[in-house]
Amino acid sequence: MVGEPAKLKSVRDLSAKGIFLSLARVPQTETVIVGCSDALLYEYDLAAEKPEPVAYPEGSHESYVTGVAVAGPVVVSGAYDGKLVWWDRAERRAIRSVAAHEKWIRKVIASPDGRWIASVADDMQCKLWDAATGELLLTVSDHAKETPNHYPSMLYAVAFSPDGTRLATGDKVGHVAVWSLPEGRKLTTLECPGMYTWDPKQRRHSIGGIRSLAFSTSGQLMAVGGVGHIGNIDHLDGAARVEVFEWATGERRHELADSKHKGLVEQILFSPDDAWFLTAGGDNAGFLTFYSTQEGKILHQDKAHQHIHAAALNEAGDRVSTAHHGRVVSWSL
Known part of the structure; x- marks a missing residue:
């Protein structure tokens, strides 16, 4: 049975040093792998009586690990150093390193069947890789390198459709492109300019942007997450913002x-039956907010100790794992 948002409660709360910036769950388990600000990966078995972090070997990344994906027997990580690293998951051993992007990698994900890896970075490119061999299969981009105010843009978000035939990418100024796979033909675009803030007076600085994308379980809807207009750019005081589209039309x-709970929507997760979707993120603090997919009404909200950078939902839709500043948390529904 799919979990009930109103029953959300923390069942594991594990503190650690560093900032956990990315998270991937090993399918059919409660094991998660998180990427950290110390350039390392850590594995946690959240089903263990006393979960302890197991560090992957040092030296493969040189900066923040901002993307982690699990694809069958391999883990693929991406970092601000622009590299993708393939790991043998059973042995926690690096088996391949690729200079994948010219600028910071923002996210790395695996296709639902584990066949492909997608990465996005501030070179404004999305790249599709063979998960087994590391071969680059496709490069797509529909995203300008500069904002309308002539500052560098960023490409934060990427998502596969549940059937693996579609790929979506979203950038700092609120532009979304949807691609067909494996050929990489652009199918459509969507615009969410309300997620971009430009401060022309105090800082001459832009902030916000699309930080998360998710196709619904049916594949018909797309949720786009970010933050609304920000008055104080130092505190992310804009409202957490989500727009939901019938993407094809x-x-x-x-x-x-x-x-109520302000800041960036860093992750969106649809329930297996599409009854609800979960948004997670925050400003200095963190939040988890559940919405009704049909009506768009808030079903339940909860605070988190710190900003949530990444989250994963299990197959049954009754467990959520979250990565924070200095902690990993498991929640039950």
């Missing part, structure tokens, strides 16, 4: 702003 189904 471009119809906007919901435009949601959560001013």
Whole structure:
């Protein structure tokens, strides 16, 4: 049975040094692998009586590990150093390192069947890789390198459709592109300019952008997450923002702003039956907010100790794992 948002509670709360910036769950288990600000990966078995972090070997990355994906027997990590590293998951051993992007890698994900890896970076490119061999299969981009105010843009978000035939990418100024796979043909674009803030007076600085994308379990809807207009860019004081589209037609189904729990929507997860979707993120603090997919109404909200950088939902839809500043948390529904 799919979990009930109103029953959300923390069942594991593990503190650690460093900032956990990315998280991937090993399918059919409660084991998670997190990427850290110390350039390392750590593995936690959240089903263990006393979960302890197991560090992957040092030396493969030189900076923040901002993306982690599990694809069958391999783990693929990406970092601000622009490298993708393939790991033998059973042995926790690096088996391949690729100079994948010219700028910071922002996210790394695996296709639902584990066949492909997708990475996005601030070179404004999305690259598709063979998960088994590391071969580069496709490079796509529909994202400008500069914002309208002539500052460097960023490419934060990427998502596969549940059937693996679609790929979506989202950038700092609120532009989304949807691609067919494996040929890489652009199918459509969506625009979410309300997720981009430009401060022309105090800082001459832009902030915000699309930070998360998710296809619904049916594949018909796409949720886009970010933050609304920010008055104080030092504190991410904009409302957490989500827009939901019927992506094929471009119809906007919901435009949601959560001013109670502010900040970036870093992750969106749909329940297996599409009854609800979960948003996770934050400003200095963190939040988890559940919405009704059909009506767009808030079903349940909860605070988290710190900003949530990444989250994963299990197959049954009744367990959530979250990565924070200095902690990993497991939640039950």
